[in-house]
Amino acid sequence: MFKTIFSKQIAILIVIVIVAFTAETSMFFLFINSVISRDKENDIENAADNIDIFMRLYLDNQSSRTATNQLRMAMERTGELHESIVMLIGEEGRLLLLASSGSMRATTATVRSRLTLEGAPSDGAQPSGGGPSYQLSDERLYQRAFQLTDGQSEKSIGDFFGIFRDTGYPWLNMQKKYSITLADGSDFVYVISIHTPMPLVQDARMSFLRSALQAALISALISIVIGFIFSRRLTKPIRKINEAAKVIANGNFSERINIDSRDEIGELAGTFNHMVVELENIESARREFIANVSHELRTPMTSIKGFVDGILDGTIPHERQERYLKIVRDETERLNRLVNNLLDMARFESGEYRLSMARFDVVETMRRCVISLVRFIEEKNIRIVASFDRESMHVEADQDSIERVIYNLLHNAIKFSRQDGEIRVGVREDREAVRVSVSDDGIGIAEDELKSIWERFYKSDKSRGQDKTGTGLGLSIIRNIINEHKQKIHVFSRLGEGTTFEFTLRRADGP
Template sequence: MRNKSIVKKQMLQYIGTILICVLVLGGILSLVYTQHYMKEKRNELIQQGRNISVAFSNAYRTGNLSNLSYELQVLEEYMGAKILMVNSDGVVVLASPGLDEMMIGQSFAYQELVEGVKDGNIVSMETKAKALFDVPTLVVGYPLSVGQMVGIFMCRPMPEMEQSLYQMYQMGIVSIFVVFLFAVVASYLTSKKMTRPIKQMNEAAKVIASGNFEHRVEIISNDEFGELAKSFNHMAESLQNNDKTRRDFIANVSHDLRSPLTSMQGFLTAMLDGTVPTEKQAKYLQIVLEETMRLSRLTEGIVDLSRAESSKIILEESDFDLNGLIRDNIILLEPQLNDKNAVIKAIYADQITMVHGDKDKISRVIQNLLSNAVKFSPVDGLIEVETTKTERKKVLVSIQDHGIGISQEDQKYIFDRFYKADRTRNEDMHGSGIGLAIVREFLQAHNEGITVKSVEGEGSTFVFSLKLAEE
């Protein structure tokens, strides 16, 4: 596992990239510098040839050629180049002191260069080792038109220039090696720093996987890693809340199951052993029936939520009047409204609003939202229902109460399964925390959404959308 660590992978990527860049850049700079260096040396030899040409012309005019040999020696020692003068026949007539005097009178080995200077051109050539020169040589020819002279040839051994280049390359390689070592160290430190948040999240994930959902990752930057750490912490918080709501749900469902079962068991036992008179059995049987219906609704809600989360919701879509569906659900809530002396005020966009969807499931959505609005409204409270058409062939349904409201923190999780806001627990003793989760799943099955706006102490407004029926 250590060989596959992200630090090593990232380091190898950095080092590989740097190495390729250094090699490519070094090759390009070496080529460019070599060409520039050789060009400079050619220009130096050309300048030397120009100076010799001027000196020889002056000496030839004055007839004082005695100092020319000395000047050639000085230039030879200063420039490190040997000098030859060739006549129109290509024969060496004068040579610098560093050359063998036996060369005087011999034909110049590179007649093509002689022809070039005869035409008045400056010529050059990098020669290989031959009899005239024992080593590869840079030869530069400069035209000269004095007497029988046609050209001056400056010859500089290539190994001397290559030695200078080699020394400079050595210094360059040492410098690059030092920089490369620094880059390796910087890559290692950078990789360690960049992967530290990932290692922390990996360790945190192991802790969370063991069941400790309270563990969090420290956010130390505002970059992508910081965003990832925030998302990780948000995930851990969601897992913690889901775990808490799951435990609360088990406790709530256990209570919701135990209470009616205990009640039913007591009533049935009393009737069987004769404690309850025959004339009162009908009353208690009605209570038992209501409890069984309550259990049926609870189990039906759990089954619906399970189907919704497994994407097995089957919609039976049709066109129906939304206004009529809202009125029907308001009528069903009359007993609860009478208990609180509450009023529902409905405002419709049109007299008839035809929408397309699964009527039964949309009825469940409206029933759940209206029931919650009544449940958490104060005595003599007002509940407002309003429909509004949009330009996108949608209708928005708004259900507003003026009750206890929902905190900003609870609004993040209000549609999560099994979640019950802390302030609603005492108010909603029979709730299981799955009503709003089912509402959201039913609407998502219709490709619609639901939102909530709430202020604590002022009430809540739930808004969902539906598709208008085709005209």
């Protein structure tokens, strides 16, 4: 039902309006009751006290006829003055006297018919003794009042347990309890009950209800209009992002979204655009990678095919075949190296590569690498200068991959050294790390190229001329290995003066 942001917002707004309306109306109902009735309450309570005076007179004068008349007149006056019904109630709900305003005969009649058990009392019913006794039919009408302490009153607004329901408006009901000690020492307890209609309360309630309803309706309408505009503004950019995402999913990375709001949606659009740029980079890196790989594969394969064809069709004479076959073998080896390197790289990048950490002597590893490259060292008549802090230094690392790092660095150093050059290899101890370095005094690397050498397939223009066997993957793999060890590798180089690579390894203490 509430599938769109718009419908959700409208639903929330309407709920808020209803809740506010209900709260406001009930607050008002409570408030209006007390405001309108407060003056009246005091008036009729005073009237009750006034009747009480005559009641005492009546009791003091042994129920004389004059006193009876005075009491009845006091009650009638009150009824007339306050437009109310006045009852004098004795214990057990005995109705001693009933008076009411002349304008209220009709109501009084219906009230009276409900009040009494045994026919209607005459307006001149005797307060005590003699004549028939009348009884309030419903206990609720007097029970609470008799539970009050003497002189205490209770007020309520409403239909007084249904008695005044037919009138259609609320009544102010006041009951006050009195007690008089008679000459014989006994207590005479009675309640004066005064009921005044409050059409004013009803009127105020109705007119308030009407205007509150109008206000609620208007605010609901305004909320819906505002909600409509706002959710439009909110959902429009979301829809834009959605559209853009679909276009991008189809491989069109040139798509950007143009939202310049400064809220979360604007932020989302910014992040989205950033993501698209990154995706575009990944995509172009992927394309470049494929182009590089194909290029690297094609060059040796073309020459292999050329030589093999030449041998087969006799273009290459028999006595020169061996020389060309050796080239074919070298190229095959290069292809092999390339493919192995590519596989390794793929393993690194997919996170498949697992280091098997062990404690080993890195000085020993260095020696082994130098020895395995001795053919190339001698070819170029390079002098190797070793500086080791100690004869053996142990580290905690993956031995095979570290051997590969050192081998590759040495191999590069030899490759990019001059004839009769010098290579310094060092293993030094730090507080926590062992630093391994390989320095040469070869061609060096231009400053603007220093960053790029770590990239896959990167070979500097200069090195391309000197070295045709490289794949440009060596340093990229080296960096992957060192990163995987959570260690650091740095390069320092000056064009024409030489290059130093240095990396750290975790020291394994003890001999």
